[in-house]
Amino acid sequence: MTEPSHTPHLSVDDFDPAASSLSGAVDPAIMAELLSIRSSIDNFDATLVYLLAERFKATQRVGILKATHQLPAADPNREKAQIQRLRALAESANLDPAFAEKFLNFIISEVIHHHQAISESHSAVAATGVVPVVSRDGQGFVAQTDDGGTQPQ
Numbered sequence: 001m002t003e004p005s006h007t008p009h010l011s012v013d014d015f016d017p018a019a020s021s022l023s024g025a026v027d028p029a030i031m032a033e034l035l036s037i038r039s040s041i042d043n044f045d046a047t048l049v050y051l052l053a054e055r056f057k058a059t060q061r062v063g064i065l066k067a068t069h070q071l072p073a074a075d076p077n078r079e080k081a082q083i084q085r086l087r088a089l090a091e092s093a094n095l096d097p098a099f100a101e102k103f104l105n106f107i108i109s110e111v112i113h114h115h116q117a118i119s120e121s122h123s124a125v126a127a128t129g130v131v132p133v134v135s136r137d138g139q140g141f142v143a144q145t146d147d148g149g150t151q152p153q
């Protein structure tokens with residue numbers, strides 16, 4: 001497995017679908033078949049990113065709802081029910097249920113961190129009157145003060 005890349009602002013156009021440590025070392029026909037299968041893998045990976053982005057959009061709405069109404073970030077009974085369901089779905093799809101559970105737990109723990117952060121910034125708003133607003137690029141916050149001015153945060 002490769003280490004996570006920290007290269008900022010890499011465009012999808014910079015992706016080389018033929019990048020491989022095997023180039024030149026494998027029979028060209030085998031390489032062609034490998035690249036053909038990898039092109040499906042690349043489509044699946046792109047779909048996964050879009051699916052995850054949509055899921056996080058939905059969970060962000062839940063986080064805002066919870067913070068607004070002082071509800072806890074985590075809901076363990078909901079998580080148990082989700083994990084049971086996902087394990088059953090995984091079994092019927094011939095996917096390792098233990099992997100499905102690990103994957104869902106990984107996502108849920110990230111969501112809970114987001115919810116805690118939303119709740120903390122919500123409490124900070126209540127205490128200071130400074131309203132954090134997501135920046136246009138979605139990468140950070142600008143602080144919108146009571147008088148409507150904005151300042152980087």
Ligand SMILES: C=C(O[C@@H]1C=C(C(=O)O)C=C[C@H]1O)C(=O)O
Pocket residue numbers: 059062073074075076078079082107108111112115
């Ligand atoms: C999204 C929620 O918050 C948390 C995250 C969950 C998830 O990512 O599916 C499920 C339960 C909660 O622990 C929720 O309560 O629905």
